Amino acid sequence: MNPTLSPRSVAVRLLALLCALGLLAAACGNDDTDDVEGPGAELPDGDAGGDVVLLSHDSFQISDDLVAAFEESTGYTLVLRPSGDAVEALNQAILTVDNPQGDVFFGVDDATLSRAFSHDLFVAYEAVGLDRVPESLRLDPENRVTPIDHGPVCVNYDAEWFDTQGLDVPAGLADLADPAYADLLVVQNPASSSPGLNFLMATVAEFGDDGWIDYWSDLRDNGVEVTSGWTEAYYSWFSGPSSDGDRPLVVSYGTSPPFEVPDADDLPDEGPTGVIDSTCIRQVEFAGVLANADNPDGARALIDFLLTDEFQAEIPMSMYVFPAVDTVELPDIFTRYAVSPDEPYHLDPDRIEENREDWIGEWTDVVLR
Amino acid sequence: MDRRGAALSAPATRQRSPTPRLGIAVSLGLAAIPLAFLAVFFVLPVASIIDLGLRPDGTWELGVVGDVLGDPALRGVVWFTAWQAVVSTALTLAVALPVSYALARFEFRGRRLLQAAIMVPFVLPTVVVATAFLALLGPAGPVSGPLGSLFGSAPLDLRHTLTAIFIAHVFFNVSVVVRVVGGLLEQLDPRLEDAAASLGAGRARTAWEVLWPLARPAVWSAAGIVFLFTFTSFGVVLILGGPRYATLEVEIHRQTALLLDLPVAGVLALIQLVLVAGLLAFGARRQQSAAVQQPLTAPSGAARRPDTWPERLFLTGSLGALALLLGAPLATLISRSLRTPDGWGLGWYRMLFDEQASVLSVAGIEAVENSLRFAVVATVVAVLVGASAAVVVARGRGVVSRSFDVLLLLPLGVSAVTVGFGFLISLDTPPLDLRNSWILVPMAQALVAVPFVVRVILPVLWSIDERLREAAGVLGASPARVWREVDLPLVARAIGVAAGFAFAVSLGEFGATVFIARADTPTVPVAIVRLLGRPGPANIGQAMALSTILMVLTTASLLAISRLRPRAVPR
Numbered sequence: 001m002n003p004t005l006s007p008r009s010v011a012v013r014l015l016a017l018l019c020a021l022g023l024l025a026a027a028c029g030n031d032d033t034d035d036v037e038g039p040g041a042e043l044p045d046g047d048a049g050g051d052v053v054l055l056s057h058d059s060f061q062i063s064d065d066l067v068a069a070f071e072e073s074t075g076y077t078l079v080l081r082p083s084g085d086a087v088e089a090l091n092q093a094i095l096t097v098d099n100p101q102g103d104v105f106f107g108v109d110d111a112t113l114s115r116a117f118s119h120d121l122f123v124a125y126e127a128v129g130l131d132r133v134p135e136s137l138r139l140d141p142e143n144r145v146t147p148i149d150h151g152p153v154c155v156n157y158d159a160e161w162f163d164t165q166g167l168d169v170p171a172g173l174a175d176l177a178d179p180a181y182a183d184l185l186v187v188q189n190p191a192s193s194s195p196g197l198n199f200l201m202a203t204v205a206e207f208g209d210d211g212w213i214d215y216w217s218d219l220r221d222n223g224v225e226v227t228s229g230w231t232e233a234y235y236s237w238f239s240g241p242s243s244d245g246d247r248p249l250v251v252s253y254g255t256s257p258p259f260e261v262p263d264a265d266d267l268p269d270e271g272p273t274g275v276i277d278s279t280c281i282r283q284v285e286f287a288g289v290l291a292n293a294d295n296p297d298g299a300r301a302l303i304d305f306l307l308t309d310e311f312q313a314e315i316p317m318s319m320y321v322f323p324a325v326d327t328v329e330l331p332d333i334f335t336r337y338a339v340s341p342d343e344p345y346h347l348d349p350d351r352i353e354e355n356r357e358d359w360i361g362e363w364t365d366v367v368l369r
Numbered sequence: 370m371d372r373r374g375a376a377l378s379a380p381a382t383r384q385r386s387p388t389p390r391l392g393i394a395v396s397l398g399l400a401a402i403p404l405a406f407l408a409v410f411f412v413l414p415v416a417s418i419i420d421l422g423l424r425p426d427g428t429w430e431l432g433v434v435g436d437v438l439g440d441p442a443l444r445g446v447v448w449f450t451a452w453q454a455v456v457s458t459a460l461t462l463a464v465a466l467p468v469s470y471a472l473a474r475f476e477f478r479g480r481r482l483l484q485a486a487i488m489v490p491f492v493l494p495t496v497v498v499a500t501a502f503l504a505l506l507g508p509a510g511p512v513s514g515p516l517g518s519l520f521g522s523a524p525l526d527l528r529h530t531l532t533a534i535f536i537a538h539v540f541f542n543v544s545v546v547v548r549v550v551g552g553l554l555e556q557l558d559p560r561l562e563d564a565a566a567s568l569g570a571g572r573a574r575t576a577w578e579v580l581w582p583l584a585r586p587a588v589w590s591a592a593g594i595v596f597l598f599t600f601t602s603f604g605v606v607l608i609l610g611g612p613r614y615a616t617l618e619v620e621i622h623r624q625t626a627l628l629l630d631l632p633v634a635g636v637l638a639l640i641q642l643v644l645v646a647g648l649l650a651f652g653a654r655r656q657q658s659a660a661v662q663q664p665l666t667a668p669s670g671a672a673r674r675p676d677t678w679p680e681r682l683f684l685t686g687s688l689g690a691l692a693l694l695l696g697a698p699l700a701t702l703i704s705r706s707l708r709t710p711d712g713w714g715l716g717w718y719r720m721l722f723d724e725q726a727s728v729l730s731v732a733g734i735e736a737v738e739n740s741l742r743f744a745v746v747a748t749v750v751a752v753l754v755g756a757s758a759a760v761v762v763a764r765g766r767g768v769v770s771r772s773f774d775v776l777l778l779l780p781l782g783v784s785a786v787t788v789g790f791g792f793l794i795s796l797d798t799p800p801l802d803l804r805n806s807w808i809l810v811p812m813a814q815a816l817v818a819v820p821f822v823v824r825v826i827l828p829v830l831w832s833i834d835e836r837l838r839e840a841a842g843v844l845g846a847s848p849a850r851v852w853r854e855v856d857l858p859l860v861a862r863a864i865g866v867a868a869g870f871a872f873a874v875s876l877g878e879f880g881a882t883v884f885i886a887r888a889d890t891p892t893v894p895v896a897i898v899r900l901l902g903r904p905g906p907a908n909i910g911q912a913m914a915l916s917t918i919l920m921v922l923t924t925a926s927l928l929a930i931s932r933l934r935p936r937a938v939p940r
Binding site: 087262 | 507508528529612613625628790899902
């Protein structure tokens with residue numbers, strides 16, 4: 001009944017195995033083994049100016065080359081802290097406004113701008129290069145936030161499906177409630193999803209305070225499907241080429257279609273998915289210097305950097321949105337298949353902040369109950 | 370237990386008698402480790418965020434409690450949360466208990482592999498598994514079509530139904546029962562059953578009168594964890610149940626992370642805490658009183674080849690059900706990872722090594738390295754904390770011991786977002802300025818892993834026959850020596866199982882990690898979810914490839930850890 005292996009040697013071997021796994025992990029990766037060290041273990045500050053910490057949502061991207069370029073030109077060390085989706089990340093920043101985790105926050109948009117301002121999250125800074133951003137994206141005259149990119153939320157369609165069925169692609173929001181398009185649309189719950197909320201706002205902008213509820217009641221009768229998040233709407237209900245579903249219409253972004261083109265070297269006239277231009281609602285993303293930042297100088301330098309041509313040019317393929325500086329050359333695949341309509345729907349940020357919860361509540365009553 | 374049943378079990382087992390308590394100093398010393406850990410990484414953050422919600426300006430504002438309790442919609446959420454958890458737990462036990470028995474008692478080819486692979490569902494992010502389930506349960510899936518035609522109707526669409534929620538809950542939690550209950554079953558002396566059989570008891574009767582009483586503490590233990598998991602279910606309910614179903618966890622996430630309505634979030638977190646603690650206290654009582662001391666055998670000594678056809682049938686049946694439940698969704702994921710625009714191939718896997726092709730800040734494969742490193746640290750911490758806690762609970766008595774037991778489980782019953790947001794406001798000033806430290810990731814993972822470690826070790830500690838300890842004491846062994854020579858050998862196996870559990874839990878943790886992992890060190894689940902947040906075949910392809918790698922990694926790690934178990938001496 002006694003084991004031949006003493007318990008102590010089991011424990012030793014267990015520890016050894018765990019260490020071995022750890023070593024293996026270290027060995028099979030790259031040689032830069034101190035990237036999990038705490039900030040305390042990083043380079044001594046010296047003249048370098050120290051860390052600049054960028055708080056953001058999970059979708060923020062920057063290439064290693066550009067990080068190196070920023071650090072070389074400014075002497076600061078860039079630390080990235082993504083945490084959850086856009087709303088989660090913003091609320092964490094608001095929660096810690098008195099003792100922020102970083103110096104810059106990236107990822108406020110039209111829908112959340114007023115909330116950020118009402119908590120005095122940012123201090124004003126007029127970025128170098130702001131004059132290169134079109135007036136239509138500069139929503140804050142006081143420059144507490146700086147526009148960095150924009151990516152409209154729009155209904156996407158599966159081109160092949162409509163071709164096969166011999167059906168015209170819906171022309172706009174009103175068509176989506178037409179029985180000819182019954183059971184074809186999937187949207188996200190505005191209570192849990194940011195594109196879902198934007199699409200709800202688009203319908204408020206189109207049909208007004210009096211009409212949007214009736215419109216949604218029609219959509220419901222017409223068989224709209226509601227999912228909790230973007231991922232399952234797009235990958236599990238939508239019928240596009242990389243998806244498993246059977247519905248040819250989905251709420252996504254004006255910039256989604258380029259990424260469905262199978263071969264970047266052989267671009268067809270029409271992509272496998274497309275955007276219904278007239279359904280788009282503007283979504284501008286901003287960055288700002290956090291009030292109470294430890295390193296406000298570094299924060300300002302970072303904001304400037306985010307508006308440089310180098311960074312702006314990288315935005316389409318890394319963050320899947322349009323750069324705010326419109327003189328930057330877009331990749332071919334983007335100019336062909338992505339859509340940024342001239343006059344998207346938009347709502348005033350203050351009006352959004354005032355009504356958001358009511359809209360979501362009324363929407364829930366009409367669509368889900 | 371009737372007379373004959375008592376006769377069967379009496380010679381080998383007896384009811385638990387009060388065990389001699391450890392010396393006060395030793396107890397306190399052992400208890401200090403888990404207490405300190407829980408105080409810093411659980412009690413402090415959770416208390417801080419609730420306090421901020423209910424006492425925003427230094428005075429208690431309790432009006433919101435009435436508002437929340439008076440809201441019929443929220444009462445509905447509480448009711449749904451509770452009953453779906455009860456049903457899910459019952460269904461999970463119904464599926465998992467036969468499997469646990471089959472895996473513990475019968476030797477067959479691939480048994481070790483299966484025991485390791487069964488943990489795979491546990492580490493996969495919900496959103497990935499949900500993708501597979503949505504494909505399987507949709508109108509075009511292999512489940513719904515035939516099922517629909519069976520009833521002469523159109524293909525059934527099971528997406529966004531309660532059925533989908535229940536199936537997924539069983540999928541995710543079968544491994545918990547199999548590991549916790551199987552861990553104990555493997556160490557039960559099979560001669561008890563042989564004796565029952567030779568005295569003429571049928572199979573069912575032996576199971577009911579001999580096995581069930583002995584295994585009961587482990588079953589309670591496992592049921593407690595499954596209940597907690599399904600009570601706090603988040604992703605499954607959101608994605609598979611759809612927007613019409615909400616658990617307390619979903620509502621807490623919404624109020625905290627999306628609305629930042631801390632007063633309401635605080636009340637909801639308190640309600641969840643009270644309900645969970647109450648139910649756990651009830652369970653802990655049942656579990657403690659159910660414990661039976663018995664001679665435990667070295668593991669694997671109990672397994673043998675099935676030699677009658679009912680045994681073979683039972684084995685095939687339970688493993689077949691398991692293969693269908695676990696195999697179908699996992700096979701869907703694997704096949705998706707191999708499907709490229711150019712046909713079947715390893716294209717997405719190759720892409721994981723290419724930093725330029727990734728929407729992550731790093732090449733996808735680096736996430737694997739990060740995950741392994743964090744999981745190693747988390748496992749060491751969880752085993753250290755969990756094992757010392759288990760000893761304290763097992764050797765203690767009454768209310769104090771039971772309360773401690775409940776406290777240890779509570780982290781599983783509290784929303785990850787409550788803990789995550791709590792970290793932000795409580796661990797932000799020296800000496801506990803840990804928000805930007807890498808150590809927070811493995812600590813958050815260990816917090817989730819500790820309850821498993823305790824649950825696995827505790828039933829074994831309780832089952833150790835006190836007479837062994839007494840005998841050693843009579844022979845002059847000091848308490849420390851008794852522990853080393855009596856308890857430890859029997860517990861060593863459980864510690865191995867617990868370490869495997871902790872490792873898997875750490876590999877899979879997402880809820881808290883997503884808030885604290887740095888951009889350059891994403892873990893595999895965080896990387897997968899980031900990939901699935903982007904459109905296009907390259908992103909979903911890489912997400913599926915990374916999921917498959919996570920499956921293989923989990924199976925391989927657990928297989929390696931299980932090799933460490935002590936071998937049985939031939940009897």
